[in-house]
Amino acid sequence: MRRIGFLACETTLPGDGDRRRGDAYEHDLMIAALAPAFETRGLEMDVIDWEAPLEDFEGLDLVMLGTAWNYQDKPDAFVARLDTLASRGISVCNSPEVVRWNATKTYLRDLAERGAATVPTLWRHSVSRYELEEAFEHFDCERLVVKRQVGAGALDQELIDRKALPNPQWRYGHRAMIQPYLPAIAKEGELSFIFIDGDLSHALRKLPADGDYRIQSLYGGTETKLEPSPEEACAAGAIVSALPFDAPLYARIDMLRAEDGALMVMEAELIEPYLYPEQGPDxxxxxxRAIAQRLD
Structure with missing residues (x-):
């Protein structure tokens, strides 16, 4: 039986309830969906903290990055660990090369250069009130979203109203991306498309809770299964085709509707995305099947 490591982290692994993240139940849903299917294919799943001692990885044939949801706090150590595992002959999915490209949101510029429609963005090493005022003028909008260039799960995101600017001493503490707030997030929601080895598996719609704009379950966001139109599936597939490497084992393409009706990519999540097994029962x-084929 081939052994597959599912990389998690200290805040998603079962154990001390006070330590677990509020959305750690999503880890449990992933394991419940994957483990029986893996066993049927002759694959033994080992759920393991990515920071565990290296000897704990001995005998693994492949690792998938799973719910390593603290990687953005120590990205260099995370990639170094993936490099070490790969150097020991363990297949890493998605690969360290993919992770390096995807870890910083500036990859969206690469996709734009390859023809992808992306959400309008200003990239800044630092953001003060001056940069906010500049961004409001640039986008001619009433609200802005400020995000980390290296981050996940809406960590440290800020929604800023033009009529309620922060005080003059305010600074955003990370390299940032600044985007106009797009009302489609609350109206139609964010559309997510899950791909396995480049083929569309399933899709879903994610909506924020009333009064919020973040679609993650931590903030009350909800998900429903989506039957995408051929045009929507094609738009998401075009993003996978625009990646500067072969289609990875798994990808989640998050998109938002522009005012002209076209879909824009918000994120191409290739590192450790939640893959929403409840909306994709297979x-x-x-x-x-995809992992077994890679190991043949």
């Missing part, structure tokens, strides 16, 4: 079988 996700486990799809992943197990």
């Amino acid at each position: 996700l486990g079988e799809r992943l197990a």
